[in-house]
Amino acid sequence: xxxxxxxxxxxxxxxxxxxxxxxxxxxxxxxxxxxxxxxxxxxxxxxxxxxxxxxxxxxxxxxxxxxxxxxxxxxxxxxxxxxxxxxxxxxxxxxxxxxxxxxxxxxxxxxxxxxxxxxxxxxxxxxxxxxxxxxxxxxxxxxxxxxxxxxxxxxxxxxxxxxxxxxxxxxxxxxxxxxxxxxxxxxxxxxxxxxxxxxxxxxxxxxxxxxxxxxxxxxxxxxxxxxxxxxxxxxxxxxxxxxxxxxxxxxxxxxxxxxxxxxxxxxxxxxxxxxxxxxxxxxxxxxxxxxxxxxxxxxxxxxxxxxxxxxxxxxxxxxxxxxxxxxxxxxxxxxxxxxxxxxxxxxxxxxxxxxxxxxxxxxxxxxxxxxxxxxxxxxxxxxxxxxxxxxxxxxxxxxxxxxxxxxxxxxxxxxxxxxxxxxxxxxxxxxxxxxxxxxxxxxxxxxxxxxxxxxxxxxxxxxxxxxxxxxxxxxxxxxxxxxxxxxxxxxxxxxxxxxxxxxxxxxxxxxxxxxxxxxxxxxxxxxxxxxxxxxxxxxxxxxxxxxxxxxxxxxxxxxxxxxxxxxxxxxxxxxxxxxxxxxxxxxxxxxx
Amino acid sequence: xxxxxxxxxxxxxxxxxxxxxxxxxxxxxxxxxxxxxxxxxxxxxxxxxxxxxxxxxxxxxxxxxxxxxxxxxxxxxxxxxxxxxxxxxxxxxxxxxxxxxxxxxxxxxxxxxxxxxxxxxxxx
Numbered sequence: 021x022x023x024x025x026x027x028x029x030x031x032x033x034x035x036x037x038x039x040x041x042x043x044x045x046x047x048x049x050x051x052x053x054x055x056x057x058x059x060x061x062x063x064x065x066x067x068x069x070x071x072x073x074x075x076x077x078x079x080x081x082x083x084x085x086x087x088x089x090x091x092x093x094x095x096x097x098x099x100x101x102x103x104x105x106x107x108x109x110x111x112x113x114x115x116x117x118x119x120x121x122x123x124x125x126x127x128x129x130x131x132x133x134x135x136x137x138x139x140x141x142x143x144x145x146x147x148x149x150x151x152x153x154x155x156x157x158x159x160x161x162x163x164x165x166x167x168x169x170x171x172x173x174x175x176x177x178x179x180x181x182x183x184x185x186x187x188x189x190x191x192x193x194x195x196x197x198x199x200x201x202x203x204x205x206x207x208x209x210x211x212x213x214x215x216x217x218x219x220x221x222x223x224x225x226x227x228x229x230x231x232x233x234x235x236x237x238x239x240x241x242x243x244x245x246x247x248x249x250x251x252x253x254x255x256x257x258x259x260x261x262x263x264x265x266x267x268x269x270x271x272x273x274x275x276x277x278x279x280x281x282x283x284x285x286x287x288x289x290x291x292x293x294x295x296x297x298x299x300x301x302x303x304x305x306x307x308x309x310x311x312x313x314x315x316x317x318x319x320x321x322x323x324x325x326x327x328x329x330x331x332x333x334x335x336x337x338x339x340x341x342x343x344x345x346x347x348x349x350x351x352x353x354x355x356x357x358x359x360x361x362x363x364x365x366x367x368x369x370x371x372x373x374x375x376x377x378x379x380x381x382x383x384x385x386x387x388x389x390x391x392x393x394x395x396x397x398x399x400x401x402x403x404x405x406x407x408x409x410x411x412x413x414x415x416x417x418x419x420x421x422x423x424x425x426x427x428x429x430x431x432x433x434x435x436x437x438x439x440x441x442x443x444x445x446x447x448x449x450x451x452x453x454x455x456x457x458x459x460x461x462x463x464x465x466x467x468x469x470x471x472x473x474x475x476x477x478x479x480x481x482x483x484x485x486x487x488x489x490x491x492x493x494x495x496x497x498x499x500x501x502x503x504x505x506x507x508x509x510x511x512x513x514x515x516x517x518x519x520x521x522x523x524x525x526x527x528x529x530x531x532x533x534x535x536x537x538x539x540x541x542x543x544x545x546x547x548x549x550x551x552x553x554x555x556x557x558x559x560x561x562x563x564x565x566x567x568x569x570x571x572x573x574x575x576x577x578x579x580x581x582x583x584x585x586x587x588x589x590x591x592x593x594x595x596x597x598x599x600x601x602x603x604x605x606x607x608x609x610x611x612x
Numbered sequence: 613x614x615x616x617x618x619x620x621x622x623x624x625x626x627x628x629x630x631x632x633x634x635x636x637x638x639x640x641x642x643x644x645x646x647x648x649x650x651x652x653x654x655x656x657x658x659x660x661x662x663x664x665x666x667x668x669x670x671x672x673x674x675x676x677x678x679x680x681x682x683x684x685x686x687x688x689x690x691x692x693x694x695x696x697x698x699x700x701x702x703x704x705x706x707x708x709x710x711x712x713x714x715x716x717x718x719x720x721x722x723x724x725x726x727x728x729x730x731x732x733x734x735x736x
Contacts, residue, residue: 114731159731164724238729283708284716287727344732355651359643392683400684401696408700424651431639497680500671501687505697507668512701514661523708529721538722 026067027074029087029135030097033061034104034128035148042121051112054120058105061131065089065097070476073137082197085137092319092471092478096255097134099323100127103247103330106446110334111240112438119159123244126152130248134255138197139187139213142256146183146220149249150176156241157233165236171537172233176249179219186212201260201480214261220253221304224273227297228534231281234296235289235346239337242289246296246333247326254303254322258471262480263310268391271305272402274298279409284523285530288336288346288418292329295372295414298406299325305403306387309394312472312481312488317386319471324379324453328371331446332418335365338435338443339422348417348525353427361435362423364443371450373415374407376502378454382463382493385502389491408509415506416513421525456494463493668694 037057044050068074068089075087089097104127111120126149133145150173157169189209191197202210222230230250234242261267278294278301285291299321306318338361339354340346355362367378374380384407391400434440457464472481472488481488516522577583637652650656675690682688719725 116731119731160727160729162724162726162729164722164727165729167724236724236727236729238731240731241729279704280707280711283704284712340729341732344728355648356637356640356644359641359647362644363647389683392687395683397684404693404696405700405703408697409704412701412704429636431636434641434643496678497682500674500678501680501693504668504671504675504691504693507664507671508694508697509701511664511668512698512705514664516702516705518657518661522705523712526712526716527719528716529719531715531717 025064026069027087028064029075029132030061030064030101031128031130031132031135031145033057033064034131035125038121038125038128038152041124042117045117047115050117050120051108054108054111054124055105057124058101058108062098062101065094065101070094082140083138084141086141087135088137089135090478091473091476092258092480093134093255095319095323095469095471096251097131098469099251099326100131100134100248103127103326106330106442107240107244107247109438109445110243110442113436114240116159118155119238119240122152122155123240126156126244127248130252133252136199138199139190140197142199143180143183143187147177147180149252150180153245153249156244157237159241160236160238162236168233168236172229175219175229179216182212182216182219186216199259201262201483217253217256220249221257221300222250222297223270224277225533228532230297231290231293231532232534234293235287239341243330243333243337246329250296250300251322251326254300254307254318257304258307258315258318258480262307262315263484264308267304267308268396268399271301271303271308272399274301274304275406276402276409279406279413281530281532282413282417286347286349286525286527288348288422289333289340291413291417292332292336295410296329298410299329299372301406302384302387302403305399306390309390311390311394311484311486312477313386313393313491314390315481316470316472316491317383317390320383320386320466323466324371324383327446327449328368328379331364331368331443331450332372332414334439334443334446335361335368336418338439342432342435343430347527348421349527351422351428352425354430355423357431358423358434360440361443362419364447365419365423367447367450369415369419371454373411373506374502375506376499377451379450381502382454382466385493385498386491404505408505411506411509467491
């Protein structure tokens with residue numbers, strides 16, 4: 021059954037309502053819309069047909085596919101819609117028109133981009149995500165947030181420009197803008213589009229916009245931001261670059277390096293941003309493997325990750341909202357005043373650490389198996405290291421230093437009810453999709469939605485030529501090995517803590533690659549500005565002086581009062597030259 | 613040598629210990645007592661350590677009983693995951709010492725020490 025509603029891209033609805041929401045002054049009316057719209061959008065998505073172009077348009081000779089659903093885009097789009105519903109509930113305690121509206125429009129742009137059937141449509145919504153999301157940082161209202169927002173916007177727009185550039189090459193060489201997977205970097209536009217996606221997916225050395233901007237966003241803003249931009253980039257990679265070997269190594273590096281930054285970082289929302297980077301690495305690595313099992317792993321990981329990462333950002337947001345800081349050095353002992361937030365945070369933490377019975381376990385197991393199956397030993401060891409690293413920063417550091425650890429003596433109120441409700445719903449999903457399947461409840465629900473199922477595989481699953489087989493996460497091997505890894509890591513934590521070897525949480529700024537831009541880069545620009553400020557006027561004066569002197573010389577020679585114009589002979593000469601020129605012109609005219 | 617009690621050995625004034633605000637458990641959330649009352653018990657850390665050691669060693673023992681079939685041969689070794697998990701975690705944490713020295717700067721290094729967003733509660 022697919023009526024009219026099944027043919028409208030649900031993202032468009034979110035964008036429209038979002039922009040309109042910025043104009044609705046009555047808090048309750050606006051927020052009712054913000055909560056209802058994602059629900060309607062999920063219903064619309066459920067009604068949509070798979071695998072056909074549902075909405076097309078033709079603009080200046082370009083055939084645009086505005087709405088196309090297949091099994092790959094479905095799971096990403098659904099995750100985005102669920103996240104936008106949770107975010108809307110999480111934001112109910114605030115009365116901020118711009119933030120409410122832009123959060124929904126941003127989610128809508130991500131959904132619309134996911135269901136785009138061609139590169140131009142993808143580009144348009146790609147840019148809307150950048151422009152709408154920047155308000156979530158700006159609304160924090162601090163000078164730091166303003167500056168970070170400007171850097172963020174610059175980076176995001178640059179990614180869009182690269183994408184536009186790349187799609188122009190693709191259009192010129194193939195005459196079509198359809199979203200087809202590249203097969204090699206030699207294809208026109210492939211490198212540019214790869215770079216555009218790489219920026220948004222926060223690849224190593226391009227990652228720092230994320231850790232710069234997200235921790236400076238508003239309490240609600242950071243939760244919203246964590247869900248969409250990066251996972252849209254992951255989707256875009258899965259769509260256009262599956263099986264590119266380079267992604268395997270980039271992904272592996274991406275899982276490992278944030279672990280070290282997360283250990284020493286004090287701002288817990290920044291720790292979560294590094295952790296986000298590390299999680300993206302698993303997905304990128306899986307996309308690089310490109311087999312059906314790996315693509316399933318990436319999609320399942322993205323789905324589970326959007327929920328549990330949102331949950332973790334929500335719990336840190338609740339702490340920030342009540343205590344006024346999210347710095348580990350100033351927190352501790354909050355379980356005494358925020359027991360529900362503590363519980364939900366712990367559920368998020370064990371989910372991201374991939375403990376059996378939680379969503380991270382059923383998602384990550386596929387990626388790990390796919391990497392091992394293809395024989396990438398070093399990559400597999402790196403991912404295994406990163407799995408222990410995730411447990412360190414997201415599984416232990418976040419809940420331990422906030423809610424337990426040294427009692428900071430801070431006694432606050434429990435988080436507002438709407439925050440608890442959103443966290444509770446997210447926590448429910450984390451458990452519901454992680455349990456073994458019992459009577460239709462459990463990981464089976466998630467696995468049935470995966471892109472590479474036998475019944476309706478997405479195009480990208482067939483490209484690798486590998487057989488699509490159902491996957492069973494709850495084998496004795498998996499549960500045993502994962503528990504061994506995690507329990508020994510926990511043991512390491514307890515021992516290190518006991519012997520005083522765990523580095524204390526200290527306030528400070530941790531240098532990362534943004535240092536290059538913000539210190540030497542900024543210094544260079546300032547230096548160039550000073551030099552130009554002095555050299556510019558000097559150069560202007562210099563050329564001005566040359567100009568005026570030349571003019572004076574010419575004037576004294578050739579002007580009516582000049583040297584050449586003196587005396588009757590020169591006057592007659594001028595007259596006769598004019599006559600002669602006139603005759604020559606006449607001859608030329610007559611001769612032609 | 614008779615020093616006044618509020619001075620330390622080098623004669624500097626120090627704040628008497630008893631004046632520091634002591635964490636107060638009177639206004640604890642009622643739900644916290646139910647869910648996490650055990651956390652502050654004096655024997656809890658020891659019990660947690662023993663429990664973790666028992667579970668961890670138990671998992672290695674079970675490994676000897678189970679014949680695993682991994683794609684990568686070396687991962688079949690008994691206790692491989694245990695060793696790797698312990699080593700990886702220890703490496704990540706211990707690297708925090710030198711890395712912190714190397715990369716940590718003042719909070720106001722970029723001139724943006726205040727990052728508290730305006731939508732936090734105002735009475736905090």
